[in-house]
Amino acid sequence: MTIKEIKVGDAAFFEKTITEADVCLFAEVSGDHNPVHLDDTYAAKTMFQKRIAHGGLINSLFSTVLGTQLPGEGTIYLSQESKFIRPVYLNDHIRACVEAEEINEEKNRVRMKTIAYNQHNEAVVVGHAIVMLPK
Incomplete structure (x- = not known):
């Protein structure tokens, strides 16, 4: 896709269950x-409890979509x-979503909204990415 083909509001997502193997x-x-x-024992003593x-790792899922x-x-x-x-716990199912927010044709850049949701449809990571498209 080139800068001429993308539109504000275009969106895509990638889903993945985060496994112990992924974390390791x-x-x-x-x-x-x-x-x-x-470390389960260590994590049990934190505010996360596990x-x-x-x-x-979760941010890398945005890279997959992009x-x-x-x-x-x-x-x-x-x-x-x-x-x-x-927090994202082991075995949480994550949906990493990106959406085109701003397009700068002159610089060949797009600002993307990035949001990752867990299996309860709760946002776990929110932010923005800047990408350069192929010419």
């Missing part, structure tokens, strides 16, 4: 071995602003 693999790839993500997924669906192949993810408003 993300810890290895990122180097973030915070015990709140990996293990939570990395915020970066690079494969909207705008799609060839999209360059330039920035992400995120607010983590609810």
Whole structure:
């Protein structure tokens, strides 16, 4: 998709259940071995009471949508602003949604609203991304 093809309001989403394997693999790839993500005993003593997924793991789901669906192949993810408003627990089902908000044809940039919801339709991450579309 090019800048001429995208419209304000265009939207897409990706859904995934966050598994223990996902969290462990993300810890290895990122180097973030915070015990709140990996240690049941430690996590039980936190305000979350059980293990939570990395915020970066949930943000990565936006990248999936942006690079494969909207705008799609060839999209360059330039920035992400995120607010983590609810924890994501192991086995939560997440729907990562993006929606085109502002289009700057001159700079070939699109500002996207990014929201991830859990299986209870509660927002867990909200924010905005800036992407550059293929020419």
